[in-house]
Amino acid sequence: MVIEAFVNHGEATVVVKKENVLVFAQGLKKDPALDFDMLIDLFGVDYLHWEDKADRFEVVYHLYSSRANHRLFIKVSVPESDAAVDTVTGVWPAADWYEREVWDMFGIVFRGHPNLKRILMYEEFRGHPLRKDYAYNQRQPLIGPRN
Amino acid sequence: MGKPINSEARATETRSMLLNVGPQHPAMHGIVRIIAELEGETVLGADVEIGYLHRAFEKMCEQGPYNNAIPYTDRLNYVSPLINNIGYCLAVERLMGLRTTERCQYIRVIMSEISRITDHLTCIGATAMELGAFTVFLYMIKAREFLYEIIESVTGARLTISYARVGGLKADLPEGFEERLRDAISRTRKVLKEVDGLLGANRIFIDRLKDVGIISREDALAYGITGPFLRSTGADYDVRKAQPYLVYDRIDFDVPVGEHGDNLDRYAVRMEEMAQSMRIIEQALKEMPAGPVLVDREEKVIPAAEMVDEAKIGHTQGFKAVGVEADPTLEGTGRPFHATVYAREKNVSLPAKEDAYGNIEGLMNHFKLVMHGHGMRPPRGEAYFPVEGANGELGFYVVSDGTERPYRVRVRPPCFPIMAALPKILTGDMVADIVPTFGSVNMIGGELDR
Known part of the structure; x- marks a missing residue:
């Protein structure tokens, strides 16, 4: 299930296959020794120009255990052709808004999410702004060209 | 003549009502919309809409060199900007494997704690004002002014401070800083005592806050809530204690926790945290390595x-x-x-x-x-650094591709998960409780929407 595990700048990090992320997350929460009761953060990274990355996107889950005081970063690489990951909202409700943000900013779909819609941008917004091929000064139809 | 109207059936028909609060509502602090479903005065459910203050912080950070992101971080949490500055610099420093000087670390601790006090002062002041206690608001803002003057004397600005730099600070403390800070603290203490006298035993204030906006410890953890909001439920997670950074491990302070997870506990936790922050400042002032002495130059200047x-x-x-x-x-x-x-x-x-x-x-x-095309180049890789912001864990995750610009800067905004849990917290309370509960979240649009 785990492809790779290492310590990165003092933070334990594991790389997990995309298909296994939900099972892995459930296990991490249930295991009494690990006891990851908090999903601190969930976000995406777009590695468009990185030659050494096989897949374009990476979704990072940042877990913390309030009782055992340890952290874990889970990385899942997501190819552009199949930009979809299983949702973990059932494991941590915190994932609800975070996954909406990743969808909004990167266009990665979270399968089984109860309410996957844009969160920071408006519904009419075109594109996903944190993708590397979205220019930072790109105009939107509702806003119109710069006069 | 038409058919007689069946008036009895109409009178007994009940439907829930949708009430739209915000985004342009004075109690919504500007930029959040809550759509509440009401039955009578009870909130059946709520939908929270955010994003009105989105300024593409994370995207803009990718456009310039590392130090250029610092002014943007000021505008994340605009009530305690120094903590954001310092958090970002710590993340980049971790990426570069850099350790700042001792004095710099003490100054960063002092400035963070001053910011925490100004943040809590604003939060409690605003909550009290929204409940009608305008005097408290004025007192709190007066106390915040004492501290803002200190911040201004150090950084040159009150809000857009841009004080920290990767590898250090813009400048050392000005002359006479310690006396002025001690004076400001003692004046702030007086104000807090006064405010506690006005609110602490105030029947109206307590009735409006007690057993309102309750969240259980399990729910708070499941939603990823941190900071005073989490600590009001009894969990004692504080980044300063759990993973001490800077020089917090050398300083003696307590982490106040609540019991019920209601608005009153959040008020109490914030009040106590301010007292603890002052304790931290006083210890840091005492232990801070002495500043340099200006050498007399004989040469013409x-x-x-x-x-x-x-x-x-x-x-x-x-x-x-x-x-x-x-x-x-x-x-x-x-x-x-x-x-x-x-x-x-x-x-x-x-x-x-x-x-x-x-x-x-x-x-x-x-x-x-x-200059353009030059700049510091951290090694390829990524680093995360959490600090205890005024609202909870504030973390920066910086990815470097080896060039002078950050490849990705991710902020873990402390009030984002709290806002995500807000519908759950509001459900079951009355309409009038929306305002104090929302006030106790201390929603800061800048970091929520980025």
Whole structure:
């Protein structure tokens, strides 16, 4: 299930296959020794120009255990052709808004999410702004060209 | 004549009502919309809409060199900007494997704690005002003013401070800082005592807050809530204790926790945290390594601008022996201060202003760090650094591709998960409870929407 595990700048990090992320997350929460009761953060990274990355996107889950005081970063690489990951909202409700943000900013779909819609941008917004091929000064139809 | 209307059936029909609060509502602090479903006065459910203050913080950070992101971080949490500054710099420093000087770390702790106090003052003041206690608001803002004056004397600005730098700080503390800070703290303590007298036993205030906006400890953890909001439920997670950074491990302070997870506990936790922050400041002031003493220069001192003019016409002989007097607005950035607050890594730390203006090595160093296409280049990789923000864990996750620009900067905004849990917290309470509960969230649009 785990492809790779290492310590990165003092933070334990594991790389997990995309298909296994939900099972892995459930296990991490249930295991009494690990006891990851908090999903601190969930976000995406777009590695468009990185030659050494096989897949374009990476979704990072940042877990913390309030009782055992340890952290874990889970990385899942997501190819552009199949930009979809299983949702973990059932494991941590915190994932609800975070996954909406990743969808909004990167266009990665979270399968089984109860309410996957844009969160920071408006519904009419075109594109996903944190993708590397979205220019930072790109105009939107509702806003119109710069006069 | 038509058929008689069945008036009885109409009178008994009940439907829930949708009430739209915000985004332009004074109690919504500007930029959040809550759509509440009501039955009578009870909230059946709520939908929270955010994003009205989205400024593409994370995208803009990718457009410029590392130090260029610092002014953006000021505007994340605009009530305690210093913590954001410092959090971002700590993340980049971890990425570069850099350790700042002792004095710099103490200054960062002091400035973070001052910010935490100003943040809590604003939060409690605003909550009290929204419940009708306008006096408290004025008192709190007065106390915040004492601290803002201190911040202004150190950073030169009240809000858009941009004080921290990767590898150090913009400048050392000004003269007479300690006395002024101690004075401000004692005045703030008086105000807090006064406010506690006004609110702590106030029947109206307590009735409005007690058993309102309750969240259980399990729910708070499941939603990823941190900070005073989580601690009001009894969990004691505080980044300063759990993973001490800077010099927090050398300082003695307590983490106040609540019991019920209601609005009153959040008020109490914030009040106590301010007292603890003052304790931290006082210890840090005592333990901070002594500042540098300005050395008397026998040589003639000429202002930097004049020296540049002289150099333009070729009068450069003997320049190296002569000290340059930095502009008065750059007070604290001179060479003697510089060494104490900046790490001695030339590939990261900006040179002292006299050096940048006064000799070729300093000028080149400055050039290599700030000009287009140059700048510090952290090794390829990524680093995360959490700090305890005023609202909870504030973390920066910085990805570097080895160039002078950050490849990705991710902020873990502390009030984002709290806002996500807000519908759950509001459900079951009354309409009038929306305002105090929302006030106790201390929603800061800047960091919520980024």
